[in-house]
Amino acid sequence: MLPRFWRKIKYRYDIVGSVCETCNTKYYPPRNFCPICRRRSSIKEEMFEGKGKVLSYTVVHDTPEEYKLEKPYIIALIELDNGPVITSQVVCSENEIRTGMRVKKAFRKYFEDGEDGIIYYGTKFVPDED
Amino acid sequence: MKAGVVAYGTYIPRFRIRAEEIARVWGENPENIRSGLGVFQKSIPDIDEDTATISVEAAREAIERSGIDPERIGAIFVGSESHPYAVKPTATIVGDALGCGNFFHAADFEFACKAGTAGIQTCLGMVKSRMIEFGLAIGADTSQSAPGDPLEYSASAGGAAFIIGDKPIAEIESTLSFTSDTPDFWRREGQPYPSHGGRFTGTPAYFRHVISAARKIMEENGYKAEDFDYAVFHQPNGKFPVRAARMLGFRKEQIEQGLVVRMVGNTYSGSSILGFSAVLDIAKPGEKVLLVSFGSGAGSDAFIFNITDRIESYPRKPAVWDKINQGVHVDYSTYLKLRKKIKMK
């Protein structure tokens, strides 16, 4: 897991994805090949705006081992402003979350490889309603 | 060359616990805590927050507000007594999260509650010597305290980040440090909670260092208390900074804006600089600010800041006090879970 995580740090710590300059489709996570343009694809890295709205969400009660302490947590599909759709956690109360809700990025811890392992950080979202 | 703070940003986690709630569990009289410690509530980090996440959020605010390209930041220092790793820097996490590229100097500082201001001094030196264009100094903590220890009423979480460079919004006119080997508060390697010398943390530690550093910097620069618009002192509780201010001849109005500890607790490495940030939130051009931090073990860094015209175009909302006054209050058992004080399999 360690090299696998390290390799994608740039894309997890912030919302760095890619855009195909041929068809202008934006991708997160980044792709180095555009599924639409295929061999005509021209891929460039792009940092997306850290704001968007919730398309769908779920409150997860049955959690994997590494997320036990966070139970229940919220998973959402978020449509970024001028960007693609991203799967992420939204940090807020169960009563607060709803579809259409405006959210913004937040740097948070995802999980840890036990007490002596590395810590996996990444981008989550928090309410952005003011 | 004039240099100083060109940008600042802060972060305070959203959870709070009231002093009454902690007192209820340990059978203390809440009124004694409120009046004795001068701390009414404190911030608590979420389960997925630590010094690295707080540092990144505070630094992102500074970068966003100033519009500084992260790749122009030549040094990052994160001061904390609760770095997520004992070995492996927090500063590298911050650098990658901010997108600072790879050509920057990075190190973690630890000096109890003054590691953040130590970073500011280091950045200032590097900027003035033209080693770097901008330096990022962060003080952040998610400080731990043993259950039932009086520290539990104050040890909180939060942080502030400062970008140091020329063309400042708050020019550093002068800075100096007062340091001695004074074991008033410590945490040995591998221990989960800190230990302290009780009342010994007062006169020989906090007051000796804060007062000596403050007197020296005022004397060297020819200032008296009334020459300052604001003064901010390290705030381990609500009592010490008020008494230090009185000893130095400052009036209540000069320290009130920066006295955040009552409502947010002691954010350790973030403490005095969070108070200073609250002052920057309302400071006007031409005003003068005294900042004196204190780190156990022990030392104080003193600074004289002159607010410049640039502060008027610097975005300062949401303000530190806005962030402090928000928050969700939790009970003691939730607090124990959030702080991972419950031993689990």
Add this chain to the structure above:
Amino acid sequence: MERVAIIGVGQSEFGELWDSGFREIVLKAGIDAIEDAGLEGKEIEAIYIGNMSGGRYLAQEHIAALIADYSGLAELGVPATRVEAADASGGLALRQAYLSVASGVHDIVIAAGAEKVTDVGSEMTTDIMASSADREWEGFVGATIPALYALMARKHFEMYGTTPEDLARVSVKNHKNGALNPKAQFKREITVEDVLNSPKVAEPLRLLDCAPLSDGAAAVILANEKIAREYTDNLVFIKSCTQASDYLALHSRRDITTMEAVRKAASLAYKMAEVSSQNIDVVEIHDSFTIAEIMAYEDLGFVEKGKGAELIREGITELDGSLPVNPSGGLKACGHAIGATGIRQAVEITSQLRGEAGKRQVDCETGLSLNIGGTGATAVVTIYGVV
């Protein structure tokens, strides 16, 4: 192309089979199928096996060789191939077996599916299942498989007015059918209230919206028409067996209330079988989650998009309705032995078309099964007929 017939079916029990290991379960299903076909065994020219995660459930790879060995077919050097597409692995094995006979390369082959899940704990199981979605960009952030289906369900609720009660009705129907199936894991009926009061798994999905993960195996023997007629007169033909793919992660899809892979596989399957959705008499659908069955009603073309819930509300997909779906009890009640499920569905449709389905028998000549991998990145649609 050769016409391909199913001449033998076999299935182990599905459930927590504490006394049986992987090898015993597979062997039971395989021998049942061989006996059902009236074969000796050595006539089999190739083995295709669907298995999702022997590597993680059993720390055993090279599953196909293991099965060849324990079935005695390694002695004859019979080629054995394992295929994997998460819980569509069984469907893939069926399709590979079908293609090998249809192409004329083989005359008689066996397609099997098997999974042994209870040798590891439930948290490990959740983790292994998460591997059927995008591990790095969904699983990493805590998006479990139920969570991803929950995202689809919520969107379906909002766009089309589907309700938790509709989902519950799917579970209730499948349990009712399962009660009639001696091989089912859960042979008891439940109520809508039971579902709505069961623990939340990933809102809006509750425990009784989710199929169990089970131990189990199933096998079918396929032969070309000429050979098949030497063994039986009660022939069930595979009229078409198609497969399609979609983006692995939900965030890459244009519409999460539609499974494009199901639509594409189904439309090709109807075309190749020269039937329409209106000709289908009995269906086995991959109801790993209740919402999946409702979406499949739509994506298989039984009803237009958004109207899936009407079929369950109006009783159309009940055993006595005009389009019985999951007479076996489906994944929910019959059990979901992951890699075995696609084959288990073929066993059920074959039993139905042969008229051997006992108390759950429906009147049918043409059947369809839909096997889905993960959250829909793989779909296998098979159409069966008696002529």
